[in-house]
Amino acid sequence: MRNVLLAIDGSKPSEETAKFVARLPHFDPVDLTVVSVVHRRFVHASYSTNELIEKAYEQDRANAMKSLERVALLFEGANVQVKTELLEGVVGESIVEKAKEIKADLVVVGATGHSQISRMLLGSISDFVATHAPCSVLVVRPEGLPANGEPLKVCLGYEGTGPCQAALEELMESPWRGQTELNVVLVAACLNEVYADSNCVEHYKKELAGAKEQLEEVSDHVTTHFLEDVHYGEAITRFVETHGINLVVLGETPRSQFSRFLLGSTSQYVLRHVPCSVWITRNRMIEGLKHKRVESSSKTALS
Structure with a gap:
């Protein structure tokens, strides 16, 4: 920033x-x-x-x-x-x-x-x-x-994908110590009886733990939340409303000029439904995609 x-x-x-x-x-x-x-x-x-x-x-x-x-x-x-x-x-x-x-x-x-x-x-x-x-x-x-004297409550939508990791890294470009509470929210839409005996839950929890470890470099107050819901946008919106969140941070994959006119993405849904501020991050995915094209098509810019 x-x-x-x-x-x-x-x-x-x-x-x-x-x-x-x-x-x-x-x-x-x-x-x-x-x-x-x-x-x-x-x-x-x-x-x-x-x-x-x-x-x-x-x-x-x-x-x-x-x-x-x-x-x-x-x-x-x-x-x-x-x-x-x-x-x-x-x-x-x-x-x-x-x-x-x-x-x-x-x-x-x-x-x-x-x-x-x-x-x-x-x-x-x-x-x-x-x-x-x-x-x-x-x-x-x-x-x-938040009113004067109240902490700023931030929610990062996270699932370990490139855009989410890019959003986390963009969030880490600022020092969030002091009166700021960072909440990392992972919404799992695949959890049902088919996955009950798999390592799916463990994988998600490792993703959350990794995100928390990174954010603790810039924040004193990081809390993780594991949610099960079939609709990502609705789950984030409910979390924001029940926890009094002031700012939602979401990662978005860069799109073509044409596809930007198409509505219905998660970021668009959250932007129109949550009662708080929304930060849609794109910069690091853009930089990553450029880096990927320069180095090799066999390497991913973000994992």
């Missing part, structure tokens, strides 16, 4: 998102680009109507600049180099293009909507960015963040 793009819109939830980013731990200095997007609307109307629209646009620009200044102040004294920029265009597309331009490691956007129905609505800016960004994405739900 060295090159971060934070998108804000001047709203109170947006500034709460910025405050959450300010409290995230990191080992190395961070280059933080804070952007706000103003969308100029064009309509075929009378001169007077267009004049009103232009005045509204200029007011939006002025408000956005003030918001950028307020957010920049939140990072004063931190090990963060802050740049602010006002963008013009369609909001979601502008954020994704800026992430590509600056080669961001992480894009942070806020999400609004407190009810289950509002979380499931498609087409939101946060949903667009999470689906199309070329890097890891953190979608922050301010209403699910």
Whole structure:
């Protein structure tokens, strides 16, 4: 998390998102680009109507600049180099293009909507960015963040696969000591009478133990959880709700531009159903796949 793009819109939830980013731990200095997007609307109307629209646009620009200044102040004294920029265009597309331009490691956007129905609505800016960004994405739900003085409860969905291990390694790039509780959750969907006498359970428990051992290098509080469920996304969602989780971390396999338009993946399901923030990690899988292509097609980048 060295090159971060934070998108804000001047709203109170947006500034709460910025405050959450300010409290995230990191080992190395961070280059933080804070952007706000103003969308100029064009309509075929009378001169007077267009004049009103232009005045509204200029007011939006002025408000956005003030918001950028307020957010920049939140990072004063931190090990963060802050740049602010006002963008013009369609909001979601502008954020994704800026992430590509600056080669961001992480894009942070806020999400609004407190009810289950509002979380499931498609087409939101946060949903667009999470689906199309070329890097890891953190979608922050301010209403699910811990109050001052309360620990940050993090849940890592883990099963030992490449994307999950990549998510774990990306999580390890930050020091989570102090008031942070890391929960590693493994959901086993194959457990039934056929597997009752096999070593399947033992294999899963070894995966969890290995994940815990790695995370203990950066955290004082790591707890593992072994769940049996036929639906991974539903199991993670129930765990989040019953344990008061503030942040879910999920690994995702990089996909083609076409397949990013297809919905239904675990990360998409969790993003739309959990009441807390979601961090979808992609960077290390992308790096791994590149490494794999360079070295040998017979070797895997992550095991």
